[in-house]
Amino acid sequence: MKQYRCERVADVIVREVANILKTRISDPRLQYVTITACRVTKDIRIAYIYYSVMGINPDPDPIRKGLDSACGFIRRELGAKLELRYIPELRFEFDQSLEDGNRIWETLESIGGSEGNAE
Secondary structure (H helix, E strand, O other), X not given: OXXXXXXXXXXXXXXXXXXXXXXXXXXHHHOOEEEEEEXXXXXXXXXXXXXXXXXXXXXXXXXXXXXXXXXXXXXXXXXXXXXXXXXXXXXXXXXXXXXHHHHHHHHHHHHHHHHHHHO
16 A cells, blocks of 8 residues: 555656646756656655656756756645645656667667668
């Protein structure tokens, strides 16, 4: 039962943090940030929020600093939305999986293209 609760809280955090970034934060460093997933510890004290950046190949350092500076505001906004005794500490982690998937896709396409030319 506890694991199911953690998953529900993580789903709400993903939805709400994405909404907060979209509507309430005007930091230009966070303009292309997309929240991809969230993992919450069993005691719901820490939420690891995974993000990626769409469209451009940015320098990750300013984006990380922007998220860190907005962390307190995001946590306060989450407190108004979540009905929890303790609002989890937010830790943002860059999600490398989309870039890895794109690189694999390009490799597969180049292999498929070279085989098509061999015939």
